[in-house]
Amino acid sequence: MRQKTQASYFKFIGPLLVVLVTTFFVYEQGIHGSLFYDDHLFLDALENIDSFDDASRFVADGAGGPLGRPIALVSFLPHAGDWPATSVEARRINVIIHLLNGTLLFALGYMILRLRDQKASRTSYWIAFGAASLWLVMPILASTSLITVQRWTSLAMLFGLMGLVVFVYGYFLQSRQPIRALLIQGLGLGFGTLLAVFTKESGALFPVYALLIDAVLLQTLMAPAPIRWLRRGALWLALFALLAYLSPLYRDWFSVSSFRGWSSFERLQTEVVLLWQYLYMAFFPLPTAFSPFHEDVTLVQGWQLPALSAFGFIILTAIAFTIRKRNPWPLFALLWFFTGHLIESTVIQLELMFEHRNYLAIYGFCLALAAIAWQLPQRYARLGPAVFASYTLLLALILYGTTSIWGQPLVAAENWAKRHPQSPRAINYLAETYHEALGYIGPVLPQLDLAADNCSQCTHIKFQILLYLCGKSEESDIARRFEEVLESAPTARRTNGILDGLYPLQELLALNACPPLTAADAIKLPLILLDNPQYSAWEYQVYAHFHVAYFAKEMGDLETAYSHLAEAERLSPKTLPILQMQLHLLLKEHRYDEALAAIERRRKVAHDRFMTDDVLDELAASVREAAAKAKTANSPPDAPAT
Template identity: 35%
Template sequence: MDNNLRLVGIRLSLFFFLVLSFFSIAFFYSLAMPGYFLFDDWPNLSGLSLISDLWSGLSFVSSGIAGPLGRPIALATFAFQADAWDGHPELMLGVNIFIHLSAFIGAFFLAAGLARFYYPKNDVLPWWIGLAVAVIWGLSPFLATTHLMIIQRMTSLSGLFLLCGLAAFVWAHLVDKRHRLWRWLLLFFGLGFGTLLSALSKENGALLPWLALIILWLWIPKEYYLRDRVSRSILLFLMILPAILLFFYLASRIPGILDNSYGPRRYFTPEERLLTQPLILLDYLRYLLFPKPIAVSPFMDHWPQSTGWFDPPSTIFAALFWPVLIGISIWLRKKAPYLLFGVLFFLVAHILESSFIGLEMYFAHRNYIPAFGLYFALVFFLFSVPQKFRRIVFIGLIGYILVFAGVLWQVTSGWNEKHINGEVWLNHNPNSIRGAQFLANRYLDQNDFFGAHHVIKRAVERHPDEPLLNFQLTDNCIHREMDFPETLQNVLNVLSSTPRYNPQVAFELLRISQEKNHSPLCELRDFNVLYSLIDALLSNPIYERRSGTSSMLYLAKAFVSSEINRFDQAVDYFVASFRSRPNIDVAFYGMGLMANIGDYDRVYHFLEEVRTSAPDSRLGREIWMHRLDEFEQIIRESERIDRERLSQGVEVGS
C-alpha cells in the first residue's frame, strides 16, 4: 500500500511539473506580445489582404512560394487569420506560441517513449526523462525566433507534426503485442500522416522517415523490432521507401548545384557553403548548449563565408570536429549509445538546410528539430550517472533549466524594444542587410533621419552592389535634397547593372507603387522617378529573365501608370505581369481596370486567355475557374449597368 501511495504521489508530482512547465513556457513567450511583422512576412503573407471568401482563401493556400511544395498546411493556418494581417501581429504570435506548446507535449511523449526502451520496468523514470528533455527544448532561447518571427510558423508547425509522427512511431514499438491494431494505426498515422502534414507545412518534414530510421537503427533494441507482416509492410512503404526516394532526390540535385553554382542570388559559391556549414553547425551547438540573449536574432543573413580551409582558421577545426565526434561516438556506442544517437539525429535533421542546397547560410530556427536529439542525449546522460552522484547532477540540471528560463525571459521581455534590439542585432552581425534595414526604420520612427541614412549608407559601403540597399537610399532625402539627383543616378546605375539578385527589391517597388503617398520622407521621389527605378531593374537581364520578378515589376509599373492616369498603359502592364507569371489576382486587377475604362471587348478576350492559363492541378484549376466565373458575372452586370447609363445619357465612370 505504501509503495502504491508513493507511486501515485510521484505521478501526481510529474503531472504537476508538466503543467507548470507548460504554463511557464506560455508565460515567457507571452512577454513578447504584441510582437511585430518582419521583412520575410510580407512576401509570403501579403496575399492575406486579398482574402474575402472561401475561394480566395483557397487560392491563397494553393499559391505558396516559400518552398517547392507550397507549404499549404502552414498557409491555411494563416488564411484563417487573414483579418489579423497586417495590423494585429499579436493574434498571429498567439497561434505561434500555441503551436510551440503543442510541440512541447509532442517532445515530451517522444522523449519518454525513447527512454522507456532502456527503462522498461520503471513506470516513472522515462516520464521524468521525457519531462526534462521537453522543458529544456521548450525553453531553449536559441529556438525563440522560430515562434517570435511570424512567418516561421511554417517551421514550428512542421516540427509539431514531425515530433508527433516520431512519437507515434516510437510508441508503436512499445505497444503490447496483443494490441496489433493499435500498433498498425500508430505506425500508419505516425509515418504516413506525420510525414505528409509535416512536409506540407515545410519541406523539412520529408526527413521524418530518415529520423525514424535513425531511431530504429541506433536506439530501439532488437527485441522490440516489429516482425509481423503488416508492421513490416507499413515500415517498408512509409519509412524505408520514402527514405530511399529522398536520398536519390537529394543525390540527383548535387551535380547541378555544384556545376552551375548558385548564380547571382547568393553571395557565396557551393564550395564556400560546404566549407562554412561545419563552422555554423558548431556555432549552433554552442548557443544551443550555452545560450546568450545576443545570439537570439532574426537577422543572420550574410553570415561571413569560409573561402578556404584556413580562411578563417577555425574552418579546418570545424571540418575535423564533426567526423572526430562521430568517430568517438561510434567508439563509445556500447557504453554511451545516447551520444551517437544525439549526434546523428542532430546532423541528419540539418541535412536539407545545412548542406549543399543553396539556402541562406545561417538561421537559428533550423535547429527546432535537430535540438531535440541534442537535448535528449544530454538528459539521458545525466540520468545515467551513478546513484551516488545523481543528487548533484539533478541539482545541476535544475540550475541549467533555470538558466534557460532566465535567458528566454531576457529575450522575450525585451522583444518589443525595437531600437535597442536593432542596435544589438546589427552589432552581432554587422553584415546583415535586413538588420541594417530594421535599424534604419527604428531611427525613422524616432525622426532621426540622419541616423537612418547613415545606417543604410554604411550598409551600402559593405554591399555596394546590393540593389535593395541602394534603392533604399532614395527612401529618405530629408536635408539632402540637393544630393538627390546624384543619388538617384547612382542607384539607377546599380539597379541596371548589378550582378546580385534580390527579389525583395522588386517586391518593395511593388509595395510602394500601391501607396498613394509613397515617399513621405523624400518628395523628390515621385511616381515618375519610381517609374524610372522600375525600368532600370527591368533593363537588368538578371531580373528581366526571371518570370516571378519581372511579373512583380510589370505589376508595379501598372499601379504607377494608374496613379498618373495612364490607364491604357496600366492595362498593358497588368497583362504583361500576368503573362510573365499567371496570377489570377493580377488578372482581376487588369480586367477590373479594362471594365472601368469601358473596354469590355478586351475584358472578355483576356478572360479567355486567363482561363487557358489555369493551374494543372485539379484543385487549383477548380478554384481558378470558380473565381473566374464569379468575376465574369460581376463584369457582365457592370457592363449592363454601364449600357443603361449610356442609354440615359450618363457618362460611364461619372
C-alpha cells in the first residue's frame, strides 16, 4: 500500500518536476547576462554594505515605489557580500522564485478545477499542469527574472499567490465549516496581500484576483448566504477602493506631467493599444522581440486607434459575458488580464511599457486555453491536448533562444540596439557593454553615430558617446562632438541621460581626462538645458542648476555658483547635496554664520530620509568646529609674563 501511495505521489508531481527542471535549465542560459539601468539605480548600494546599519539604511532608503518595497530589498541583502559579482546568483534566485510561482499556479488551477468539477480529477490535473507549464515557458516573462531588480515583481507574486492558494483552499471547507473557512480565507488572502504590497505595490491586486475567482469560476458553490455576501462584499470593497484611487476623483487625469510630458488620460489611451501588443508578444513571440528597453515607445497620437482598441476589448468582453454560463473561461481570461494591468497600465504616471507587467496578468489566458484544449468535444479529445503540448514546447524553444541572447551581453547589446535604435538606454548599453568588454567602443562606434544622427533630439546619445571617447580619441574629435552636443541641446528630448552624464564628466574633468574640454566648456550644457522647454520640470531644473553651480565653482566663479545653488535650494530644499555644496563654498570663504543659517533654513522644511535632524546636527557641529579652529588660528599669542 505504501509503495502504491509513493507511486501515485510521484505520478502526480513527476510531470511538474520535469517541467520545472527543464525551465530552470532554459533560464540558466540567461543568468550570466548584465545588470541594467534600474539594477544600478536601486542595487548598486549593495556594494557598500559592510554593517547592520548599512543594511538598515539600504532597506529604509528604498525608493522603488511609494511604500519603499522593503521586503524585496531585504531579499537582496544576502547578495551584498561581493556585489556585483553575486548578481548572477541573484538572478538564479529569481529563476527559483519563478519556478515556485509556477508551482503555486499549478496548485491554484488544480484546486479551482476540482471545486468546479469534483469528479474530473484527472482532467483537472492535466489542465492545471498544462496552464502552469505554458506560463512557465512564456518568453514575455523572461525579463522578470533576468532583470535582477525585478525580483520585486516575482517575489510579490509569490506572497500574493500563497495568499490566493489559501483563499481557494477555504472553499473546500465552507460547506461543513463556513465560518472557519471564511476566517482562513480572510487571513490567508489578507496576510499574503500585505506581504505582496510591501514587496511591490501591485500586490494590492490580489483581492481583485480573488473576486474574479469567486464571481466568475466558483459562483455556484454552496455556501450560507451571509458568508457569501460578506466574502464577496469585502472583495468588491477592495476593488472599489482601488478604482477610487485611480479615478478622476482622486487624481487629475488631464493635467500634463512636466516630468513625463503627457497626461494620465493620454497615457490611458496609449495603454489600451499596448495591451494588444502585449498579447501579440505573449502568444506569437520571437526570441529577439524581448529586451529591457522600451522607453522608445511613444504616445499614440489621435483618438482613432485607442478607440478601436478599446472597442475591440469591449466587444470581446461582451461576447464572453453572454456565453459565460456555457463557457466561463474567455470571460475569466479577459478580466484576469485587465486586472493584472489595472495599476501599471492605466493612469499612474509610470513609463509606458514594460514586459514584466504581464507576469501574472497573462496566466488567465494560459488557464483558459488549457481548459478549452482539454474540454473539446469527444472527436477532438486527443487533438486539443496534443496541439496545446506542441505549442508549449514551441514556446519553450523560443524561450531558450531568448535566454541565450540575454546571457551573452555583446550579442544582446547589438540585437537590442538594432531593434530599438531610438532607445537611449539600448544605445548606451551597447556602448557600455563594449567599453567593459574591450575597454573601447571602436567596433560599434559607426552604429552609435548612426543612431545619434538618425535622431535629431537624441542629445543624450551624442553625449554618452562623447563620454566613452574621452581620453581615447583625438582632441579635435572630442571638441567637434561636444559642439554637436551643444548644438542639439536646445531641442534635446526629455531624459535623465544628459544630467546623469554630467556626473562622470565632472570626474573626467577633475582628472584632466577629457582634453580639450574644461569646466568653462562643460557649464554651457546645463545652462542650455535650463532654457529647454523639455526640461522645465522642477526635477530637471534642480539637477541643471546644481551642475551649473559645480562647474562655476571649478571655474572660480563663486557668485554664479551661489546664485544657482540658491535657485536649486528654492526648488528642492530637501536635497542634501545642494546643502553640502553650499557649506563647502561658505566654509572655504570662512562665512560660518551664513553656513549655519543655510542649515537652519532646512530645519523649517519637511526632511526626507537623507536630510534628517541628526544629519543637520552633524553638519552644524562641523561648521562650529571649523569656526572655532579658525578663531584659534587667528587669535594673537598670549603676552609674556613680567
